[in-house]
Amino acid sequence: MKRTTYAGLVDEQYIGQTVMLAGWVQKRRNFGDLVFIDLRDREGIVQLTFSAANQEALNVAQGARNEYVLAIEGEVVARADGQENKKIKSGGIEVKVTKAEILAEAKTPVFDIEDGVNAGEELKLQYRYLDLRRPEMQKNLRVRSKIMASATHFMDQNDFINIETPYLSKSTPEGARDYLVPSRVYPGSFYALPQSPQLFKQLLMGAGFDRYFQIARCFRDEDLRGDRQPEFTQLDMETSFMSATEIQELVGRWVQQIMKDVVDFDLKLEDITRLTWQESMDRFGTDKPDLRIAYEIQDLSETVKYSDFGVFANAVKDGGVVKAIAVPGGADHYSRKDIDKLGQYIERFGAKGLAWMKVTDDGLNGPIAKFFADEVGEAILAASGAKSGDLLLFGAGRADVVAASLDYLRRQTATDLDLVDQENPWRFAWIVDWPLFEYSEDFDRWIAAHHPFTMPNEEDLHYLDEGEDPHKAHAQSYDLVLNGYELGSGSIRIHRTDIQEKMLKALGFTKESANEAFGFLLEGMEYGFPPMGGIALGLDRLAMLLAGQDNIREVIAFPKNSKATEPMTEAPTPVAGAQLLELGLEVPASAENK
RNA sequence: GGUCGCAUGGUCUAGCUGGUUAGGACGCCUGCCUGUCACGCAGGAGAUCACGGGUUCGAACCCCGUUGUGACCGCCA
Incomplete structure (x- = not known):
């Protein structure tokens, strides 16, 4: 028997036709001399009927x-x-079966093959091939496939050249921890899997390709999150001779095309909000704001500077800030216990507690309201725009702790109260004008906020000069944000040796250490690099959002679990001693049983 | 590296303040059934309550540890 169509595609148009189908038994309903079977394939389900009119087929169905x-x-x-x-x-319709054949028997699946969470994550990953039979997972991977097809098509139409870059490459300092691959030919030496094709695409610009594109796998040996896997895929592009805004316009059209092709959404380029990094931090407490939530963070530092409430007054006096969000309708929704829970949660960001007040028709309410029964209370209401029925949640202290706390509280309360705008489901934003450096407490020095090849703003170039303060410089970098997720990060790159040298010096590189790390790039630059810039979009995150999932595992066929292992293959595993020997490697006994 | 949570038949879970024949749903097996689609009916099998130790007359339950796992913080140029 040769299949003529998919089970899920059979509909009224096929009435009267003889079809041949192949698929999996979703469900059997047995009435003795009448059996129904729901047959499932990638396109869906169709009901088969077996009756005594075809005894042989009926026998197959019953078995x-x-x-x-x-x-x-x-x-x-x-x-x-x-x-x-x-x-x-x-x-x-249904299919009256005349012939039937069992192509393969199957053990009873360890969990039901149907949508909805019905098994633990570990089990689903261990039997991933069963999990992937679920219609939802089939849909998720097809969304991903569509994104890749659309992205590739757009790039092709716009004269981008798809070029592959190596997976076996060189370990470079800065950035994430590398995955290393030992060399057999040179024992004791290692390749590194790329954290991104960054340096190679710059060299491709140097080679004159002008427009490069790649769907590139990237590897970073860092701990996982719901939106982070150790290997992930980037829609990576780079162009020569274009300004940051020109690149953003192009990327905007790229994303516009993808949104149209994949979810049939008409994204208007002017609907992509533009925010400076500072503005985003001030208004939302994060560099990846979810713009579907209307209420924003209000700075009340000046308002409460001389307040009777010591926590607020001291926070400002000690160089910190006091900020708040007014959660619309939050007063009735949250009990004191609920608010305590929110307060407990933000302790992980370093918050000491959560100050709050409810706004009622009779004024401010709650344990700290007594401090604000005066004009300061009035001023808080005025500054925060809070109305009767709102819940005021405060952050007081170090600016970064307050930002992280209020960012979380804003998103959590919006979820709790169903205040995430569903009318405008796709809210994109460009976050621009980033700091060039950020301070690393781990390394006790300034590190590149984006990467060491990011071009500073022209007017900030002098900050890299001797005797100036490099960390005041801002960068020609831009992040694309969608619904609170960082979709991608890009920048104009440094294409001039003199600027690149200053940049590396500011990062603490000596001439020697810079040459050792990126000598090939620096040398290449001396042979004439064009001005260039680009971006890499996270395919997994985009697929996750467009498929309506909340974990990128759901759009990756064979992902790792949160401990970076793969329950199905059990990778990573120890290897045979002979393999290690060949590579010149030795595993200390202390590490072996971990 | 850290914090918090979770671990009970194949699966999902109930099990309160320690004494239960460890309950339910789905699944599985057998039989009956010609219009089901969450089929129905009758019967049946299936549990090292993650592991180790402790407290107690008595532990699925309380305590300690271990392992696994999930979320988050750190980390992620």
């Missing part, structure tokens, strides 16, 4: 079990009145 692989031939017939199933696409 079939869930997840058996079946091939059938049958006639598509309209269902009798009242027997339609409106829940499935093919519910108006």
Whole structure:
């Protein structure tokens, strides 16, 4: 029997036709001399009927079990009145089976093959091939596939050249921890898997390709999160001779095309909000704001500077800030206990506690309201724009702690109160004008906020000069944010040796250490690099958002769990001693049983 | 590296303040059934309550540790 169509595609148009189908048994309903089987393939489900009119087929049906692989031939017939199933696409018809064959028997699956969370994450990953049978997972991976096709098509149409860069490359300082690959030919030496194709795409610009594009796998040996896997995929591009705004316009059209192709959403370029990094931090407490939430953070530092409430007054006196969000309608929604829970949560950001007040018709309410029964209270209401029924949540202290806390509280309360705008489901933003450096407490020095090849703003170039304060410089870098997720990060690159040298010096490199690390790039630059810039968009995150998922595992066929292992293959595993020997490696006994 | 949570038949889970025949749903097996689509009915099998130790007359339950796992903080140029 040769398949003529997909089970999920059979509909009224096929009535009267003989079809041959193959797929998995989703469900068998046995009535003795009448058996129904829901046959599932990648396109969906169709109901098969087996009756005594075809005893042989009936026998096959009675022996079939869930997840058996079946091939059938049958006639598509309209269902009798009242027997339609409106829940499935093919519910108006069914297939009267004349021939049936079991292609493969199947063990009872360890969990039900159906949508909705019905098994633990570990089990689903261990039996990933079963999990992937679920319609939702099939849809997720097809969304991902569509994004890749759309992205590639757009790039091709716009004269970008798809060029692959190496996976076996060189470990470079700065950035994330590298995944290392030992060299057999040179024992004791290692390749590194790329954290991104950054340096190679700059060299490709240097080579004159002008427009480069790649769907590139990247590797970073850092701990995982819901939106972070150790290997992930970037939609990576780079162009020559374009300004930051020109690149953003191009990327905007790229994303516009993807949104149209994948979720049929008409993104207007003017709807991509532009915020400076500082503005985003001030208004939302984060560099990746979720603009679907209307309420913003208000700075009340000046308002409460001389307040009777010591916590606020002292926070400002000690160089910190006092900020707040007014959660619309939050007063009635949250009990004191609920608020305590929120307060407990933000302790992980370093917050000492959560000050709050409820706004009622009779004024401010709550344990600290007594300090604000005066004009300061009035001023808080005025400055925060809080109305009766709102819940005021405060952050007081170090600016970064307050920002992280209020960012969390803003997103959490919006979720709790259903205040995430569903009318405008896709809110993109460009975050521009980033600091060039950020201070690393771990390394006790300034490190590149984006990467060491990011071009400073022209007017800030002098900050890199001797005797000036480099960390005042801002960068020609830009992040694309969607619904509170960082989708991608890009910048204009340094293409001139003199600037690059100053930059590396500011980062603490000597001439020698810089040459050792990126000598090939620095030398290449001396042979004439064009001005260039680009961006890399996180395919996994984009696919996650467009598929409506909240973890990138759901859009990766074989992902790692939160401990960076893969329950199905059990990777990583120890290897044979002979393999190590060949590579000139030795694993200390102390590390072996971990 | 850290914080918090979770671990009970194949799966999802209930199990309160320590004494239960460890309950339910789905699944599985057997039988019956010609219009189901969450099929139904009758019967049945299936549990090292993650592991180790402790407290107690008595532990799925309390305590300590271990392991696994999830979320988060650190980390992620």
